Amino acid sequence: MNKMTGKTDFQSCVFGDKMLAEFADCYPEQPKILDHALVSHDLLTLDALAKLGTALPSSSVEYNPGDLPVGIAPEDVPDNGMSIADTILMIENSSSWAVLKNIEQLPEYEVLLLSLLEEVRPVLESKTGKMLQPQGFVFVSSPNAVTPYHFDPEHNILLQLRGEKRMTVFPAGDERFAPATLHETYHTGGPRNLIWKDAFFMNGQEHHLTPGKAIFVPVMAPHFVKNGAQPSISLSITWRSDWSFAEADAHAFNAWLRARGMEPKAPGRFPARNRGKAMAWRVLRKLQGLSG
């Protein structure tokens, strides 16, 4: 029994030794399907998630119609006209997509998130250093909902809990699928949605997620998601690292260079550390903050 949650300690073996060994082989650059044992949890039912969506600040809740094209621009995404609680409770028929962000803002969800991350922490810390900024996201989506083409700044393991979805992932750090200029825009405050071209499709790796399956998604690896014919619930457990912060800051520094007419070399992917450019951006940011 876990003293913090009062529940049986299944969270501490959600992945198990075999999966942790496979995760160690692919982390931090290769997408990988893993098995997980988080089949159900009281905090992850539709009723509990409707309450969570209502309790979170509105800035942490995003939802919209789910029948979107893969390449839609963020400013073109319409409202679904419902409350977050109704959207979740009626997810089977609401034709919607919802994400509850930073679920760790509620103590019971923080305990759940940290207990899950604790299992993978030794593996990831051996490669990318201390696990930083643990964050949890829950995705609730209607049959056939689409998450448009985008990238994310976190190291991410997405656990499928209910329903099925197909995530198509493209190589991180490959300019064909996310040009350096879009990384630079993102790391200086721009949107995470990317520009989709149908010609990309043949280069994507499609991964099938069903309950009991998870996928590790590398930092900034472009992807889009298509839900199956049933409502879906997925839990994303994410973290940052010194490595990911340095890569992000190196892109931001490149944006500064590009704005001054230069054509900077893209930051290296792991195991390149990008320390020089990251340091330069941190100094610049401080100077700009002081002068502003």
Ligand SMILES: [Fe+2]
């Ligand atoms: Fe994503």
